[in-house]
Amino acid sequence: MPHFLATTDAGFEAAFTALLGMKREDSPDVDSAVAAIIADVRARGDAAVIDLTARFDRLALTPETLAFSPDEIAAEVAKVGPEDRAALELAAARIRAYHERQLPENALWQDASGATLGWRWTPVSAAGLYVPGGLASYPSSVLMNAIPAKVAGVERLAIACPTPGGVVNPLVLLAAQIAGVDVIYRIGGAQAIAALAYGTESIAPVDKITGPGNAFVAAAKRRVFGKVGIDMIAGPSEILVIADADNDPDWIALDLLSQAEHDESAQSILVTPDAAFADAVVAAVEKRLKTLERRAIAGASWRDFGAVILTRDLAEAARLSNRVAPEHLELCVADPEALAEQITHAGAIFLGGWTPEAIGDYVGGPNHVLPTARSARFSSGLSVLDFLKRTTLAKMTPEAMAAIGPAAERLAISESLEAHGLSVRARLARLNGGQIE
């Protein structure tokens, strides 16, 4: 049974705070192992990557076979049936259309002083995308990471995807092909992150690394951060559903379970002002848990981290949701747009009962890489901006310098930075026909 809370209970605040503070993930401490792997790859390059891949993935590679050849990709991709291909292509087109709207504008203007100011966006030159192997090797994640990078204008996009025992997911290769990925390495773990960050004889270094991974991958990303850019470190998935009584309890139950089935550490929370509806959803979840393929995982998640919260009204539900700052938020209410106005922190909002979160995982268009573990308080889902950077522009004229230079000199002196002040004063002196000593 999940946790039951009601805002009218005397102990609610304590129980809700405990729910917020619940530790859902015990990351094993692999940091020293990861440090050794990174050092090995930096020292020995290809040879280290090949040795580590033999050890961890039971796969014998050579410098020539680190990357899939075009023929290998073509052979794997040919195994995909037309329906799966069509679904991937529909998803890719919709994700691309959404992300193309995120391309930001450059700006350049002149202000009253005569100074020209602005900024310009440019893409990261090369990016690496980590794709887990085995069960969690999701073609949808390839699209969600690779398409924003390509829309941003990244020239060289590499994938690292381990193939333990040589097993490949053809859908991952097809997704990479559809998204325009340039090269796919069959390597994984911390060694893959090290190779992408530092480069080897056969693997060119990248500037930014994104994509989910296990504890080794996460620790390696933290370690190479600074040498390259990284995206967030993803935690277990979460959904919060605010629903009124006018919903099919089975729909809501399935939406809660579609997070719970990801991972025993996932969290699904129902917030509703209707007690009878809450009971109906809980019953529907129990019924579905009898037959669901991943019922062991989903059941454990629902039992340990699931929660049902009864509120006085929807406004209170919105306030609680803001304290959770959920990765995914469904608003299954009569006027979802009005309720959305009250939401201040959430990774993604799904408006109305016809919008199950799973639509967003695949074909909605918005990105499914979203801030977890309450980090929607301060961060956003993956976007085109993650593969761009902004250069600011400034140009002074002699007139602008005359207008604002003296203030700059004054502040430089107050900060005891004499050369800063002199670099301004030298220009100001020229305006007065003189020179400084």
Add this chain to the structure above:
Amino acid sequence: MPHFLATTDAGFEAAFTALLGMKREDSPDVDSAVAAIIADVRARGDAAVIDLTARFDRLALTPETLAFSPDEIAAEVAKVGPEDRAALELAAARIRAYHERQLPENALWQDASGATLGWRWTPVSAAGLYVPGGLASYPSSVLMNAIPAKVAGVERLAIACPTPGGVVNPLVLLAAQIAGVDVIYRIGGAQAIAALAYGTESIAPVDKITGPGNAFVAAAKRRVFGKVGIDMIAGPSEILVIADADNDPDWIALDLLSQAEHDESAQSILVTPDAAFADAVVAAVEKRLKTLERRAIAGASWRDFGAVILTRDLAEAARLSNRVAPEHLELCVADPEALAEQITHAGAIFLGGWTPEAIGDYVGGPNHVLPTARSARFSSGLSVLDFLKRTTLAKMTPEAMAAIGPAAERLAISESLEAHGLSVRARLARLNGGQIE
């Protein structure tokens, strides 16, 4: 003497690669000390912060005096003269005007399937700004961090600024007041970062922490990352100047020295196609180094990390600059706009000889918190976006669900996520008047 390189030299590529790989900073390993401090603050709250401030800053505080009172701030601020105040106010107005243009647009549209898609930006609720104490306590940095936060709409903005021995910089307090900072704590080091991230009895936790600091502060920011958002970890400052012969060598020398005077680890690089001009600049630097107040620091930086690079032409200079990805880039050439088009990686570009980098440090308008250590390859300077996050929006209609739901279900099945598929199928079944079992 700085490093001299010429692209026509046989050994150029090796020398340039060595210059790029030069390690300028040896961060002391304070991580275990920082971990203990953070644990102490989490366990003992105010008491730990007070004990640590007594130990490190020789300052006796109580829970009531952790923050400056309005009277204390007023008394300190009254010490600032009218010229310094006017300079700060000019700087603040220009920084605010620039950053207001960075406020991004929300978006909402309907696509051909009938789905409504979009996104909405919301501010981080509470932010903390670290301001170093002592010599590097720069009022300009207060403006550069605080104004973007307030422009973004951050409700509660706190500053942590240590006051070793009780010494306060009135200009820092005035800058905070001008920028609209809500509370100023006289605490520093890892204990301040821990208090801002986790909160204590007297210090409310924030969602995002920005601002520069020493090795303890940097290590603490790395450790609290995830619990709160952080900005980049700043390294030593850098400038690269591309200049033709039509410049006053003394101006360029002063621009190079205005980075060098920051820190012995700072780096100043001149890239020019004109050997005689390069010699003139080097001579001008030497002359200025005889009298500059901070000549010991600036001289060490110039000697150890300074560089003069002779190129065949300006296009080659731009290509080299892109490999450096400098924090600050001055283009002191006849047509700086044309050369800027060839720049793909730089934190900030200063166009033309009338735009010394120091203008950007104070009153230009763009932010002076910029990516160092070649991280302009993948990151940007501080901006309003650092204090905002984006929530994606999606709303399906029954018609949209009929159009794209089947592809979502197909992909869910291919990823063995049955509940995802069922959550879509349940809606599709309703469209056909049925229900699923």
